[in-house]
Amino acid sequence: MRLTNCTLRGRVALFTGAAVGVLCVAFSIVLMFALNRMATQNLTKEVTAVGELTAYYVDRGELVNPLPPIPRNLVRPVQVVDPQGKVVAATQDLQRKPVMAHFAPRNPQRVATAVVCDAVFASKGCHIIVAQQVFRNGDWTIYSAAPTLPFYVYPGVTAILLAGTVLFTIAVAYGARHTVTRSLRPVDAIRAQLDHIRSTNLGSRVPVPTARDEIFRLARSVNQTLDRLEDMFEQQRQFCADASHELRTPLTAIRAQVEDALLAPDDVDLEGLCKAVLPSVERLQAITADLLTLTRLDSGAPSEGQPVDLTRLVALELNGHEFEREVVRDLAPGVVVRGDPARLRQLICNLLQNAHRHASTTVTVTIRPGCGKGDPRFPRGVAELEILDDGAGIAADQRETVFRRFARLDTARSRDAGGIGLGLPIARQIAENHGGTLTIQDSDRGARFVVRLPLVS
Incomplete structure (x- = not known):
């Protein structure tokens, strides 16, 4: 064998x-x-x-x-x-x-x-x-x-040594096999339990031995991995349900408008029908584009890594759009980060659109360099992009909720102006893919989004 x-x-x-x-x-x-x-x-x-x-x-x-x-x-x-x-x-x-x-x-x-x-x-x-x-x-x-004496000198001693060698070798081999068998019993139990775990019963966990040895740590790591897998599957199911709900709304509107037109084709105003259907089509297109972006970000698709003047990028984005709310700029010059300009511009655009959607009168955009304060992610310092609106703000216990996909607060749903609940998750994923963070910080009024990215120099 x-x-x-x-x-x-x-x-x-x-x-x-x-x-x-x-x-x-x-x-x-x-x-x-x-x-x-x-x-x-x-x-x-x-x-x-x-x-x-x-x-x-x-x-x-x-x-x-x-x-x-x-x-x-x-x-x-x-x-x-x-x-x-x-x-x-x-x-x-x-x-x-x-x-x-x-x-x-x-x-x-x-x-x-x-x-x-x-x-x-x-x-x-x-x-x-x-x-x-x-x-x-x-x-x-x-x-x-x-x-002269032969090498073995005493035949009886030689026979005893030979027999002792054979018996001792067999005993040690048997003892080693028996010990390993007993030690691996928890591993067999873990393997058997893993074989029975399916996507329909991810709540099951492998048995954890009482002895705090390597197998104990292995079982605990396996259970932690199963916890993460269960969370991921739950998020995936929730994501599919939310995506289906978001896609169903514009599709239902389009179907209703088309069916009405078919019932009375002679009375249909083609131009009016197209204008009525077009917003739903644009919404479908936006959802599809955001879903594709999230898929690429989740897959870790490689992006360009080059020095990017963050101040200039924000200025271009502000100058390229007309905002109904007042925009206050406080942009420090020469704040350079490394990353993909297109992705970073999408991050800025998503945050500006979110702030404009929820601001009452003013949106404040600030860029400043800072020190990493011993954070290994920012060895050369940090670039901070802050976007503040003067709207209703976000409660402290809901600040992580807004970064969930298709998650929108009740106030956002009641006064929604086109948001589909994917802009902020995409913005955070882009920041994290560039080695940074996107968080919501305390503010006297409104919501204060802060992006922190590693400085190039």
């Missing part, structure tokens, strides 16, 4: 088991190497002790051939070589054998050790040989030896 097709439980168990197995094998190798080293040192000491005992008899002139007396627990292959290099005594197994080695001590201790392979011993293989020198009418050399 390919690893990519394994479950998370299987991958964790496989990785953990493999890692533990490798560590156990490495530990076993190190332990066996240490045991081999210790056993080899002990064996070398035993071989040296045999040579020292033989040297004692050589020094006293009590040398016999074969070499005993040597205690049985110390019997090792031993040879005694005289100063002429002749073997004069040896243990029983080395009788009539040539010298087992040809090295001699060259240190003050007069003892040397070496490993010699394929020498004179009956058992082939490598042997540890210790050479010791004794001075008696010349330098005599005593060679004592023992077969």
